[in-house]
Amino acid sequence: MTETTRNGEYDDWLDSVEDGKAYYVRCDEGHGWLxxxxxxxxxxxxxxxxxxxxxxGEIATHTxxxxxxxxxxxxxxxxxxxADFGPVSITGLVRGVDPEDVAMEDVVGIEVGxxxxxxxRAVVFRPR
Amino acid sequence: xxxxxxxxxxVTQFGKHPERTGRDLFAEAGLExxxxxxxxxxxxxxxxxxxFMGELAEHQGHQGPLMAEAIGVDAPATRLEAACASAGAxxxxxxxxxxxxxxxxxxxxxxxxxxxxxxxxxxxxxAIAADDLYxxxxxxxxxxxYALMARAxxxxxxxxxxxxxxxxxxxxxxxxxxxxxxxxKEITLEDALEAPTIASPLGLYDSCPITDGAAxxxxxxxxxxxxxxxxxxxxxxxxxxxxxxLALQDRPHLARTPAADKAxxxxxxxxxxxxGDVDVAEVHDCFTIAExxxxxxxxxxxxxxxxxxxxxxxxxxHGDLPVNLSGxxxxxxxxxxxxxxxxxxxxxxxxxxxxxxxxxxxxxSVGVAHNAGGTxxxxxxxxxxxxx
Numbered sequence: 001m002t003e004t005t006r007n008g009e010y011d012d013w014l015d016s017v018e019d020g021k022a023y024y025v026r027c028d029e030g031h032g033w034l035x036x037x038x039x040x041x042x043x044x045x046x047x048x049x050x051x052x053x054x055x056x057g058e059i060a061t062h063t064x065x066x067x068x069x070x071x072x073x074x075x076x077x078x079x080x081x082x083a084d085f086g087p088v089s090i091t092g093l094v095r096g097v098d099p100e101d102v103a104m105e106d107v108v109g110i111e112v113g114x115x116x117x118x119x120x121r122a123v124v125f126r127p128r
Numbered sequence: 129x130x131x132x133x134x135x136x137x138x139v140t141q142f143g144k145h146p147e148r149t150g151r152d153l154f155a156e157a158g159l160e161x162x163x164x165x166x167x168x169x170x171x172x173x174x175x176x177x178x179x180f181m182g183e184l185a186e187h188q189g190h191q192g193p194l195m196a197e198a199i200g201v202d203a204p205a206t207r208l209e210a211a212c213a214s215a216g217a218x219x220x221x222x223x224x225x226x227x228x229x230x231x232x233x234x235x236x237x238x239x240x241x242x243x244x245x246x247x248x249x250x251x252x253x254x255a256i257a258a259d260d261l262y263x264x265x266x267x268x269x270x271x272x273x274y275a276l277m278a279r280a281x282x283x284x285x286x287x288x289x290x291x292x293x294x295x296x297x298x299x300x301x302x303x304x305x306x307x308x309x310x311x312x313k314e315i316t317l318e319d320a321l322e323a324p325t326i327a328s329p330l331g332l333y334d335s336c337p338i339t340d341g342a343a344x345x346x347x348x349x350x351x352x353x354x355x356x357x358x359x360x361x362x363x364x365x366x367x368x369x370x371x372x373x374l375a376l377q378d379r380p381h382l383a384r385t386p387a388a389d390k391a392x393x394x395x396x397x398x399x400x401x402x403x404g405d406v407d408v409a410e411v412h413d414c415f416t417i418a419e420x421x422x423x424x425x426x427x428x429x430x431x432x433x434x435x436x437x438x439x440x441x442x443x444x445x446h447g448d449l450p451v452n453l454s455g456x457x458x459x460x461x462x463x464x465x466x467x468x469x470x471x472x473x474x475x476x477x478x479x480x481x482x483x484x485x486x487x488x489x490x491x492x493s494v495g496v497a498h499n500a501g502g503t504x505x506x507x508x509x510x511x512x513x514x515x516x
Contacts, residue, residue, distance in 0.1 A: 007261060010261045010262075033378065034262060041373060041378070060280065060382060061276045061277070061279045061280040061283070061382055062276070062279065063272050063275035063276050063279065063327045063328055063329075063330075064325075064327070064328040065267060065269055065271075065272045065275075065326075065327045066324070066325055066326055066327065066328075067251065067269065067271065067326040067327065068251075068267070068269065069248065069251050069252040069255055069264075069269055070248050070249070070252055071252070071264075072267050072269075073248075075267065078267055080266055080267040080268055080272055080276070081276075082276060082376060082377050082382065089377040089378070090262075090377060091262055091263050091266040091268060091375070091376070091377045092266050093266060093267055104279070104283055115267075120265070121265075122265055122266060122267070123265075123266050
């Protein structure tokens with residue numbers, strides 16, 4: 001695989017976030033996931049639909065990483081968080097706030113940014 | 129169905145051996161296990177071998193036959209990969225095969241060479257146990273993942289970095305007499321609290337080191353052990369394995385490890401014991417918070433109360449329920465693919481009285497080994513009991 005080969009539905013999903021039309025995948029029982037999914041891992045339903053991602057999420061947990069992998073060397077220190085968007089939770093980089101000021105339950109929006117180290121796309125959360 | 133016996137075990141010194149090849153590390157552990165067991169290598173029916181990052185560290189796949197050859201065994205050999213639970217998965221497959229009557233003697237083990245590629249590349253290699261698309265690309269490292277779980281735990285149940293530091297201090301103290309341990313150095317609470325942060329709230333002393341090493345054990349059926357008059361008093365009386373969503377973001381609870389709950393329930397039922405019967409445990413403390421999550425999932429402490437165990441002394445070698453008498457991954461070291469069998473060896477040696485910390489549980493007859501992969505998306509639990 002070369003650097004330019006897209007990761008199918010993952011990159012499609014990043015495109016949707018970038019275009020302001022972020023979505024998630026929901027089964028008929030309301031379990032939420034990120035693509036690609038052909039079956040709900042929770043209930044086994046194959047009746048999945050794409051639904052608009054709620055406009056904002058809440059920080060469910062976060063960490064400031066100082067020892068990074070080579071792919072994030074120039075990004076460090078940086079904040080990685082899991083944000084709860086209701087039906088689905090998403091992992092991303094928190095930007096636009098001092099790492100020491102990031103707090104549980106902070107409300108954030110989602111966008112696509114670039115890794116400082118490699119220029120590759122990454123999910124970014126910014127305080128709302 | 130009778131319980132497989134542990135006829136012998138071997139563990140290399142865990143530490144920095146960057147120039148030693150994986151095959152040489154495993155040969156040392158495997159031959160020691162064979163020698164200790166007294167089993168004829170020609171009787172070995174299979175090798176189940178754990179390894180996680182051999183392709184990245186040594187550019188070596190297909191390690192099963194390579195490792196069988198390294199220990200002079202001509203038998204089918206299969207590598208199992210379940211991240212840091214690879215060796216635990218190897219033990220489980222061996223136990224099931226022995227139960228099924230399809231084999232009488234199986235060697236289980238694992239090896240990992242890690243320090244030869246340096247800390248940054250090893251950190252990168254370890255991270256591939258997480259979800260590449262949705263976690264790694266968002267900057268998650270392994271310390272970072274456990275830091276996310278630690279902060280979620282503190283928010284839900286209380287607790288602090290100081291509580292975790294007590295776990296590091298305890299496990300370092302336990303390792304002082306373990307000649308296999310990578311770190312034989314006593315630390316204070318202040319040392320742990322003042323160490324550099326690697327992923328807040330976790331610091332350097334909350335993390336296990338990067339380790340080269342190998343471990344192996346010879347397992348036989350009860351019948352084979354009796355027939356050959358082997359000195360094999362410790363049996364594996366229960367096995368369990370559980371799974372979970374790979375990515376943390378997809379789990380309903382960030383401060384619990386249901387894969388380990390399931391593994392423990394299955395292993396205890398298989399052995400016919402309850403959590404209250406356990407005398408001693410080796411658990412997967414790749415990070416201090418992981419020991420808390422493990423002892424809660426094993427039912428040794430109520431959910432939300434495991435955080436106090438080390439500070440209160442309950443899990444020290446002087447306490448009622450010693451945890452990680454080897455020093456744990458924290459001080460003994462964590463050669464990823466070997467860890468599950470090193471835990472098995474520790475429990476066997478504690479129960480048969482030959483481990484230097486066996487005096488912590490002189491009457492101990494039931495031990496458990498908890499081996500977790502990734503952020504506990506894979507877990508094996510094995511129950512060991514003294515049978516004679």
